[in-house]
Amino acid sequence: MQKTLDKFAIGERGVVKAVAGEGKIKRRLFDMGITPGAEIMLRKRAPLGDPLEITVRGYELSLRITEAQCVTMNTADETTAGEAKQ
């Protein structure tokens, strides 16, 4: 199933499908390791609900909901199915 990263529940995992967004923000997301194929887990939301904390490529990254909306994800169940096929 596909959804954007901001829709994730806490603890939910997935694989990046695509990254949209305006040039500077997209480049920053890429530079920080959010590229297609990267696995991401949503760790938590800040006490006021925004920003989010994710684990990507083995480290913790914080980003806002508006920035997370740029990241389209394949959610975990599909990933495991994909792995099984391989």
Added chain:
Amino acid sequence: MKRFALAGNPNCGKTTLFNSLTGATAHVGNWPGVTVDKRDGVYKKCAEPVAIVDLPGIYSLSPYTPEEVIARNYILDEKPDCVINIVDATNLERNLYLTTQILEMDVPMVIALNMMDAVERQGDKIDSKELERRLGVPVVKISALKEQGLAELMDKAFNESQKERRGTTVLKDTALAHLIGDLRIALSGQNVGNPLFHAIKLVEGDEIEVAMHKETLPMVEEFKKTFEDEIFGNDFEALVADGRYKYISKNFAPVLTRKSAEKFRTTRSDRADRVLTNRWAGIPIFLVVLFAIFHLTFSEDFLFISTFANWANSPLPTLEDLGLVVAGEPINYGVRWLATIYDGAIFAPGVIVNNVWNDMIVGELFGWIQGLIEGSGMAAWAVGLLNNGVIEGLGAVLSFLPPILTLFLFFSILEDSGYMARIAFILDRMFRRFGLSGRSFLPMIMGFGCSVPAMINTRTLADEKERTATVRVIPFFSCGAKLPILTAVAGAIILHFANGNGSADLITYSMYILGIVVAIVSVLLMRATTLKGETPPFIMELPAYHAPQFKNLMAHLWDKTKHFIKKAFTIILASTIVIWFLTHFGFDWRYLGDEEINDSILAGVCKLLQPLFTPLGFGSQLGEYGWVFVVAAVAGLIAKENVISTFATLGACLIAANIPALSGFDPALLEDESGIQSVLAMIYATGITVPGLISFIAFNMTTIPCFAAVGTAKSELGDKKRFKWTLVFWLAASYIVGAAIYTIGSWWWTLFIWLAVVAAVTCLIVFYNKGKIKIKFTKRS
């Protein structure tokens, strides 16, 4: 001398490595044109001494942040003899992303694999020999913290610096390889240095490269027309970034063997984070931390021991009660030391340091020098200049040093431990409303202590506009030195106008709140007009928590101390001398004693300025002696402490001047250090009203801050024009706030005029901004 550059991600241990390599030779300055720290030093243990330059911590070599541009231009233009790329072994993939970009440059390179101990503690292994083989450049395992492997690293780097290295790329297997190859050949045909690096940046559509190599750009455009990737389309920037990470995951990441297969491990740092940024506990914990910092720095009742003792009806004795202080004088030298720690209450560590520094070190030393000068038989004006101008001035500035350093120490601990990033994380939501990010909160709150470290701390803000806005509103967060002004005037108001019935504290608190409100309104206004721009993004690493390094903390503090002392002895010293001249000489160039201040040049100028303050309630309507408030406000521009001492001088002058309104006023009362009596004398002499007095303190709180803060703002803002406008902004803000308070306080119905003006201005800005968008749209279509 050979030059080696240190490059790496933020939080990879780069500064620790730099400090270990250079030790006492380190020097901190600024990169030209920007306020990004530039550190350099010398490493002496190689075959020959080597200069080390610490490049800013970066994640990539994109053109979007000043740090990244600095680092890339340094390597390309200054051509260091070797680049030492520090790689955090606990975070291999993301760190190697930068490595793949530096590899593309024609520069000798060595990888320093840092934090291997942390990797091994988790039971993981990294095959550094295999990594070296795959990267094609030497890899050395080091521990910057324990200073292990540094000699080997530097020997390898020295060795490499004697060889040439051509850039290599990890993009050989991507669809863009051909284009990159062609561009590289074309660029080397044009004798461009680092052709591979430039070729790849050109493919990325990097704005700096595109401007630099316009004639080669059509090759990329041509290729783009025929190219279509199924995921990325023809977004080459994305394709390149993706290519790098793909290569890293496939070829470099396998050198790491993990003990557990779980990709999203929960480390000790994560467990700590679960509490510290907890949905419910996060904000309360943060408030406690903040309170603790201020308590440890400024509290004269450490851990509230004295307050508790009072509750228990057994108050702690003061030194006077104990007979150790008689008639205000300590009975011996030992008691003076005791008085720095305890007097009816135990002082917080910050206060103790402050007392020791000011009473025992600076006070003692300067007192001794002043005694020497007084006994030297110099002319009265020379003694006055040296003692009251130079030495008192320096003393006033140096007295700031302890609270600045104490606050800085705490904030460095927060920064180094990784908690600072979490504070930004917790508070971002609140600050975004004002067009700022969570990061700007700390500098602002530091302003309650002292504006100087607060402004320096804005360096943690990435966005230039956000930084300017933050620097500008920091003085509105009333600093420690402004508190005495508030308490003196508020105390006098309650005594004189309310017969002592009422709470002076209430006035003080409302002034603090007023400062915050003015700050919020100003930020909103600036972000809507002169400092327009999108809210800066918040894509930020949350580094793993770790214990702060003592050595790093001390290096930080030492930098700040040097910086501050340099300023104290240059710009601030010069200004205090000028002000001293203005207050101690008349227009006839006659030297004036302290009591003759109303004949001074400063008083003359302030009498001229007096009418300007009429709308604020302390101008012409106060009559002959009204200028005293203006002098006090002007004196505050040097140091806000001066306002209280000026009150005392002015009070004495007024009584000496035999004004009828002051007959029966006991001059002995002016000895009172709080300044309340001096303000009372000024109230009697001028007949100022309550709104006028409140307007006076509000003006002092929001106007141009002290010299030290102005000097800091100047160096932090960098840009001269921006600094000038900042001064104008402070003046305008304080003038408007003062005028609003005075007029509304005196004639309540003017409130409606002010509201109408506010509404009109708001509408104007909103419509102007909307109108602008429309213009842009029509132009585009």
